[in-house]
Amino acid sequence: MSTIEAPHDSEPAGARGSVATGNATGASRWLTRGRALDVVSFIARFYMAYIWISAGVAKLDSHMETTQTIMAYEIFTPEWSDLLARMIGPLEIAGGVLLLLGVFLRHANVVAIVVLSLFIVGIAQAWSRGLIIDCGCFGVEQLSADPRGEYATTIARDVVFIALSAWSIYRPFKKWAIYP
Template identity: 60%
Template structure:
């Protein structure tokens, strides 16, 4: 009985960390972009996937969408659904960074705003991609075992 209680407690702690840490990540990423339209647009354009016009459109909406996703997790609204969307977005981010890395582009990922003092390298891409895989693990965890305590509508 005590072993089952301990296991449940550990799983609850992991679920708590997954939900609230990812809320923090999304809100932080969005806040870095919300008042940095030009930097965000240039970061998106640097990937050479979208036209400059479409990159500008994405730069306008990405910050507010990231904040909205973080708030949904924070408040516990549609935990599984918002985590599914987050997983897809993270996969798209990984694809974007992977193709930039494979093409030898020397760009900042722009995930948490532009860091003017950093020089992008292959290690930078590898670290960012590895970090996003950890984020995917946390979002998938929330899909299968959401932390419903303090949730408005799980």
């Protein structure tokens, strides 16, 4: 005599009845897919935390270079460039720490998408105006003779970062999160 167990509310739809019928392929397929999505969420959260923290740390001890980089965009006055140069490094570090610790994960990623979008707009406008600038993303970098390829690469990289942040809004990795 075999007994059939009632499915639990916490079981995925594909796993219901699998144990009772002896067919574990539905459950194992769900577990594999779930784990793969967890890995993507883990990478998105912690890689973006690393990106924000490393970008902010690179700017901490280079106030003058960061101010000059911001001024090169020809958007802000020298006073605003100075203020932004003082703020941007600590704010990037703060955003990275929020992701690292798992505090307000979705909100932190929304802010990250807004900031990355503004970075893309700034780089695109400099590119379209023919300005030769260093983006200043990770400190002062050497420019090549033709920075147009660097602009496209930087914009593409930021689009990937936006995709990772959007994924973290959709499916945040909440394990080890203090206040997700």
